[in-house]
Amino acid sequence: MKNGEVYAPEYLGKQDVLVIDNKIAQIGAVSDKILEVDLEIEVINAEGCIIMPGIIDPHVHLIGGGGEGGFATRTPEIQLSDIVRSGITTVVGCLGTDGTTRHMTSLLAKARGLEEEGISTYIYTGNYHVPTPTITSSVKDDLIIVDKVIGAGEIALSDSRSAQPSVHEIAKLVAEARVGGLLSGKAGVTHFHIGPGKQRLQFLHQIMEEYEIPAAKIYCTHITRSPELMNDAIALAKKGAFVDMTAASDTGEWFGYYIENGGDLQQLTFSSDGNGSLPVFDEHGKLMGIGVASTYTLYEQFVATVLERGFTLEEVIPVVTSNTATALHLTKKGRLTQGNDADILLLEKDSLAIKHVFAKGKQMVKNGEVIIKGTFE
Numbered sequence: 001m002k003n004g005e006v007y008a009p010e011y012l013g014k015q016d017v018l019v020i021d022n023k024i025a026q027i028g029a030v031s032d033k034i035l036e037v038d039l040e041i042e043v044i045n046a047e048g049c050i051i052m053p054g055i056i057d058p059h060v061h062l063i064g065g066g067g068e069g070g071f072a073t074r075t076p077e078i079q080l081s082d083i084v085r086s087g088i089t090t091v092v093g094c095l096g097t098d099g100t101t102r103h104m105t106s107l108l109a110k111a112r113g114l115e116e117e118g119i120s121t122y123i124y125t126g127n128y129h130v131p132t133p134t135i136t137s138s139v140k141d142d143l144i145i146v147d148k149v150i151g152a153g154e155i156a157l158s159d160s161r162s163a164q165p166s167v168h169e170i171a172k173l174v175a176e177a178r179v180g181g182l183l184s185g186k187a188g189v190t191h192f193h194i195g196p197g198k199q200r201l202q203f204l205h206q207i208m209e210e211y212e213i214p215a216a217k218i219y220c221t222h223i224t225r226s227p228e229l230m231n232d233a234i235a236l237a238k239k240g241a242f243v244d245m246t247a248a249s250d251t252g253e254w255f256g257y258y259i260e261n262g263g264d265l266q267q268l269t270f271s272s273d274g275n276g277s278l279p280v281f282d283e284h285g286k287l288m289g290i291g292v293a294s295t296y297t298l299y300e301q302f303v304a305t306v307l308e309r310g311f312t313l314e315e316v317i318p319v320v321t322s323n324t325a326t327a328l329h330l331t332k333k334g335r336l337t338q339g340n341d342a343d344i345l346l347l348e349k350d351s352l353a354i355k356h357v358f359a360k361g362k363q364m365v366k367n368g369e370v371i372i373k374g375t376f377e
Contacts, residue, residue: 002030004046008336009053009317017051019342027336035053045347052317053334054089054343056300056324058244059154059191059221059271062110062121063102064094068287069163074101075292076237077110078275080374086272086299087342087354090120090333094154094191096276097161099176104135104142111148118372119359120193120333120341123352124153124191130165130173139173143180143188145198146368150328151189152177153220157203157250159195160285167203171211178217189242192220194229201232208239217326222246224254234245234258237267242327244269246293252302252309253288255316267313268325272298301351 001019006012006027017082018034059082064075065258083091093111095102101324111121125142125356132155134142152173155161174190176238181188194201204220207213215236215295221244223233233243245251245258247270280288291346298320305316325334332341342361347354357365364372 001044001046001344001346004049004051005349006336007050007052007313007317008290009322009326010312015051017336017344019344019358019361021239022337022342024338024342026338026339027215029088032104043355046118050347050349050352051326051336052313052345052347052350053321053336054345054357054359055087055298055302055320056090056328056330056334056365057083057088057272057295058092058324058328059246060091060093060274060295061096061276062091062114063096064275065096065102065292066138066279066292067098067101068279069290073277073290074098075275075277078295080114080372080377081370082274082295082358082376083114083119084357084372085210085354085370086295087345087357088119088298089357089359090151090330095104095127095133096193097128099129099133103129104133108135108146108148110280113375114283116372118362118364120343121148122150122328123148124151126155126157128154128161128193129160129163130155130169132173133253134252139176140180143177143186143335144184150186151181151191151219153191154193155190156193156195158199158201158279159193160197160231162195167206170203171213172205173212174207174213174217178214183231187327189193189217189327190217192218194220194222194225196225199322200229201236204236204241208241213285216242216327218242220244224250227257229334230254230257234261234263237264238262242267242269244271246271247297248274252304252305252311255311256304256309265318266323268319268327269327270298270301270320274298288299288310299354300320307352
């Protein structure tokens, strides 16, 4: 890739990027003598383009979610093209409210299928409830034994749909995920769904104060429900936990609020909640309506935060790439550096429109069109 402006995510200026097989081999001036080598070589003119890492989406309902309005409101499985057209090259799958008709083994199979189709995939073990469903007998064993499992989640707190667990039950689950991560060399995080309830993040603050739980093993999402919840999340992030904004029409506004109120940008990520349900409840907990989240919203809000809200690429790119890789211990993801996986986006400089998407060195989107689709698309 010649003459693109590289954000790695830090700005490196105009550079060439050499990809060999599925890895980044070099960033910097690449000699034209490489064209003389007796190998199949493709040269992409990246003039006028931004080159950045592929987006990592840490919260996707790969096999669907929902069901809060009955069986007809169960959302569908995601398709490969929905993911790659959004500039996403790595996803983390999860279950939601339903851990009965949605199964961990089905989520694992879907993740493996998407990996075979070209992207990188991981999953959390569990769902909203505590005790939470697993593939083996425990959260710890899942992390140690199952390759794709990198943490527990999404565990619901401050929500009428949660199992209303005690602080001690939550602490035990987080500790189990932590030990599983230690023994398997994985993140071992617990990913929390935070609802609109009045307790907000009280349990998570309490766990860090009363138990021997490293703050970085706590990762909570849906923090943009109210200013009070956002303030609570800012305080939690200052203690070393990771916090996540679910992409929506007001993400850029919340991003600004987070910064203005002293939020630690290194502890913040964005996610899509892709193919999860978007239920609307009244003040009595009655379901009033339901929709389906899209992974494309994550890309749209990344762009809007830069172009409409005026934040810089160096401020926003880490929130969808390197920060997420750090939170989830994905050491070969989220950064453009020699030896890392060749997950790369090329965006038009002025509009940030997606031009090319590469996942592990394989081109998935070319000139804005998806060229690799799922098996049944």
